[in-house]
Amino acid sequence: MSLNGKEVSFTSSDASNEKITAAKMPYKSYRPRSVSTCSTDSCSSASLSEDDIPVRSKIQQNSSGFSDFCIKDIRLKDFGRREIEFAEQEMPGLMSLRKQVMENKPLRGAKIIGCTPITAPTAVLIETLGSLGAELRWCACNIYSTQNEVGAALAEAGFPIFAWRGESVDDFWWCIEKCFEGKNWKPNMILDDGGDATNFCQAKYPSIFKNLIGIVEESTTGIHRLYKLLKAEKLLMPAININNCVTKTKFDNRYSCRESVIVSLKKCTDLMFGAKQIVLCGYGEVGKGCCQSLKGLGCIIYVTEIDPICALQACMDGFKVVKLNEVIRQVDIVITATGNKNVVVREHMDKMKSGCIVCCMSYCHNEIDVAALRTPELKWEKVRSQVDHIR
Amino acid sequence: MSLNGKEVSFTSSDASNEKITAAKMPYKSYRPRSVSTCSTDSCSSASLSEDDIPVRSKIQQNSSGFSDFCIKDIRLKDFGRREIEFAEQEMPGLMSLRKQVMENKPLRGAKIIGCTPITAPTAVLIETLGSLGAELRWCACNIYSTQNEVGAALAEAGFPIFAWRGESVDDFWWCIEKCFEGKNWKPNMILDDGGDATNFCQAKYPSIFKNLIGIVEESTTGIHRLYKLLKAEKLLMPAININNCVTKTKFDNRYSCRESVIVSLKKCTDLMFGAKQIVLCGYGEVGKGCCQSLKGLGCIIYVTEIDPICALQACMDGFKVVKLNEVIRQVDIVITATGNKNVVVREHMDKMKSGCIVCCMSYCHNEIDVAALRTPELKWEKVRSQVDHIR
Amino acid sequence: MSLNGKEVSFTSSDASNEKITAAKMPYKSYRPRSVSTCSTDSCSSASLSEDDIPVRSKIQQNSSGFSDFCIKDIRLKDFGRREIEFAEQEMPGLMSLRKQVMENKPLRGAKIIGCTPITAPTAVLIETLGSLGAELRWCACNIYSTQNEVGAALAEAGFPIFAWRGESVDDFWWCIEKCFEGKNWKPNMILDDGGDATNFCQAKYPSIFKNLIGIVEESTTGIHRLYKLLKAEKLLMPAININNCVTKTKFDNRYSCRESVIVSLKKCTDLMFGAKQIVLCGYGEVGKGCCQSLKGLGCIIYVTEIDPICALQACMDGFKVVKLNEVIRQVDIVITATGNKNVVVREHMDKMKSGCIVCCMSYCHNEIDVAALRTPELKWEKVRSQVDHIR
């Protein structure tokens, strides 16, 4: 079967969902989720014989006898601790905060429900909050994003963590509920990423909700939900929009993607970047970051952009601004970073040359219309973890 | 135990040898050996139950009944074929050569013994030679460098391949011998990488040696050996020094390392490059390539260099040229690319800050004096594949 | 005489004022004022014998007999026209606007008083306004910033221009007044740069002021004045703050300075940039632009910055962030782009090495404390136009 006799290889998670996750940037931390995932996997498979007992049925207990958590496998704790230690070295701000104010316990009295990816960097945040006096219970905001070894290390350290990689949807809500249901536990703050804990709280625990001192929300989705609440006059407490703070928009987006675009594409495809022709759809912070590092590796870059200011910036930065159709037949790689849906559609994909790589750097699942490739005449072949070959 | 209370984490293969291989560049192809390795491993462990039968005792047979080969596991053939297909896309020169002259079989009569890494790119070379009419038998030039899935794909395609990842030294020489011992096989050329096949031929098969039409040698080591033969008037046939050709020195060294330094360090350490202080020892082609991509990712780079022209180039390229001792206390990463031994010694390592990463980009095993860290007061901990933490 | 036996050469206009104008960027256009100036000078001196008649006493008349203007020398008109034509090629936006709406004369009825530098780019603006139907009278906002040849070309084209290079302060206000005093002239808009025309209007022509339809103001100074008026409830009409628009802050500051820092320093000093150590004080848009081009020419760059976000950006862009005192003894060039006063003071200058170049890229006259160098033991020698050597 063939798509005009051409092949389009790109990254997809698995046949059952439409997300493109492989080359997708972790929008929350500088660390490619895929890399974390990979580490976990190889470690698990190498050092532990996997059992098939459902996680929620396992006996959960750390070396101190503490058992108020639910994670994949406590035996991964040492590996997870080393991962956290690596992350600590990259997070001098939080580490220095610990040293400076640890003794005063400025967060004493804070009872925080956290709902974020459980990765090494968030573990550094969790342990910092703890060392400053906060009490907390934590779950994952995404069924795929937990590093099991990090969960184990946190559980070993005595944190009530409810998360594992590959939760079912039912598991997902069960974990969130566990964060609300602690013994003598009256949470007064939510640190959310996506708004699920916040919404759950409002729906299921209205008495807790109305007594919250505050909410911190990071994602665009979560922020939209909060604005809805605000409009409906149901947002009763201060909510901090972390999503728009300068250290996220300027740093997380730009500087993180500058590195992760390289690593993710390299990991998935082993291609050499030098002399590759690339079209970058979108010249916002993410696009700017990607262009910078790809330029540094000798790529020939085109940019598509509908915002006139961003388009002008692309020009002034030395990138030719084009329409996607003008270059789609010649490029080796298409990267989307617009935040809009259907930026790359079947019509574009039909014109791509064989082996063209398509990758999504933004948070939108539907920026590339992958569903349009699920047609009978096309054959999907999984060639690597998170990479499909379509012809 | 402690090294002045500091930690030096860097890459080492395993306790039994002194080589630093993790962040070390594949000097022969653009593809980090470590990455290949990893792919192989995870694939093997995921999809096949490993048996412990020694490779040489296994029954070796492909789907056509052909059995003149010795590889790890023929079942890896499909995975290997996809890897080769990926590589083909990156090697338009060879692929175009196949098309242009395939029918004329210009290599008819060539009987080649090959001794190189068995990776996807070399598979493209092997299959090109075959399609142009050459006969060949091939083994690995290094006990670690075989991608087992690529060996399987080549065996499936009918090539007499003798190589697997993790050969013993005895296996290594057995494989080379198998390349000489084919049925009705009168090899007349050697394509060597390191000189082992050439030396073996001269010592064990003098009658073949004296009838060789020619030798191709890629590595510095192999070239040195050929010059010795030449001096002793024992080099009886033309030998082509691939090592010094411009497409190797200018491209392989510079442009490959420009990419692999990023990927290898990222893979091993997950660190963020932006704002990291790095000292690059040596500003030859490898050093120039590394500096370019690291600069593109926002690193602050210092260079050490003893050659005045290269030092001047580093200056003119905007890198401060220093002595290693001037910056050793402040840098986050030390990268060596000099080709000399003992560039980074214990004295330097004692001064590094905690968590400083040390990595070797050149071919020399002893550029970093790792042996000097094998002292009783230092504790080595393996934290990831090919990464040790020393404190 | 000596400053600790060292020499500090930098750019200064002349002994009678404290401004550093040579290497200072034109904050209003992409074109270094110094270059324009130079062109003018050499042209004048080469092709015309300078007379010493005061400009206001000259007979002013163009080839059509029109005489409602006051400029240096109408004979410069052809040279000025070519300069304007050059500028037109660089200003496709305005040129395209002319074509698109010229026939509709959408600015019919607009009676504009303009007070800006009279340069080739502003001439393109002036002629565009005219071609769209506006009536206008124009003067200079700065006694130094007029290109006499451009004034001549505009006068020849029939525009009432009142400006020349080297006006006295009395001339300056006389020229502004001439813009208000046209025959049958009821101005209804002001296009201002610095606020002088606006303030003059409010003070001297209150009846015009209260009937103004609107004001456009570009400079920071002028904006401050408008806010004062607003606070005093005397700003009776809409005023557009051009100063803060994104095409100024992002483009004019960053991309213009990226080029002008190179050209201005090169013009003044003939130095080679490669391998020069430079400290850039301030990493705002101007600093970012300067760093980018200087890095592209192989400079080794340090940054000083007090804003934490900008400092972090400098780090992530690969520039070492330091305190000025840490590097002042070693750098070859000091560039200020902070917008603050006394960033470089005598104490720093006493530590600089001989021949260190000091240059100001921002609009502030007192960013470098030049006055502190007017001490008896220091000898100033003018070595080139706008460059002094101090020892």
Place this chain on the structure above:
Amino acid sequence: MSLNGKEVSFTSSDASNEKITAAKMPYKSYRPRSVSTCSTDSCSSASLSEDDIPVRSKIQQNSSGFSDFCIKDIRLKDFGRREIEFAEQEMPGLMSLRKQVMENKPLRGAKIIGCTPITAPTAVLIETLGSLGAELRWCACNIYSTQNEVGAALAEAGFPIFAWRGESVDDFWWCIEKCFEGKNWKPNMILDDGGDATNFCQAKYPSIFKNLIGIVEESTTGIHRLYKLLKAEKLLMPAININNCVTKTKFDNRYSCRESVIVSLKKCTDLMFGAKQIVLCGYGEVGKGCCQSLKGLGCIIYVTEIDPICALQACMDGFKVVKLNEVIRQVDIVITATGNKNVVVREHMDKMKSGCIVCCMSYCHNEIDVAALRTPELKWEKVRSQVDHIR
């Protein structure tokens, strides 16, 4: 008249010759000749009333009464001395050599005839040779390349200099002869740039020629002449080929042009580089240098190249390699750096868009076929010094 209704503005010296000199790089020093020239001109015209006495008829005497020289105007000496002092700061190698070995006078006995451009940098060389003990007499190798103020400073310092800007051809040879005709002067070395002094010596002073200890030659032309002599067995003494030394090919060509391409184009045209489309013909050292700095200023760059290795390097450095005809209609600037003739011909120029700038960065006068534009239907207009507008 018109060239397909288009305009091609580029740099030409004057109507009487076909050389393009404005944007042409000084291949001998890092300093754009045009800039020097300009400084001289404006200084002369500003501070001195030019007399029309032929230089050779002037009374030549410095403040010490020394008169064995022939220069434009001794009154320029102070200005020239400052220019030399500027250059000294940029030439730490020679300056440090002076300090180290000045006392030993290692060049005692050297009697050197020099024939080079007389610029500030060569003055530093001349004075260094003198301070190390050499005797010398010096003339210009080019009728245009003398900085008169530098000649004056050298004459004031007691050096026998015979050179001025704008020599006639007769003057040129008279000056060379003066270098051979000193009192009690037995030259034993020639430092040549172009081979004119060497050839003159061989033809007119055979007795001096055969006793020469050695020759140093810098230019390609001069080297060709020496090879001819060698072939004819007339090269009786060692001759050093400076032209091919690494510090010239790698540094002078690459790093100097990296800066001078920017400054020269800016000076001639005032254009903004950001977002300009540029085609660079030739990716040798000069081309590489130009591309680097133009890329740093945000240009969109195409490369034409016939050498496969250089073409591959251009690709790997991120520049699209094209044929000139593919991009000639869209580019804003055409830069030649091939060293071949007729790289840009009338056919290309007919296709360029209006206002396209054409500039030659190599040493070849005929790289751009300017003569082909001297046709009746084209009107040449000199718009600035060294810039013509053709339509």
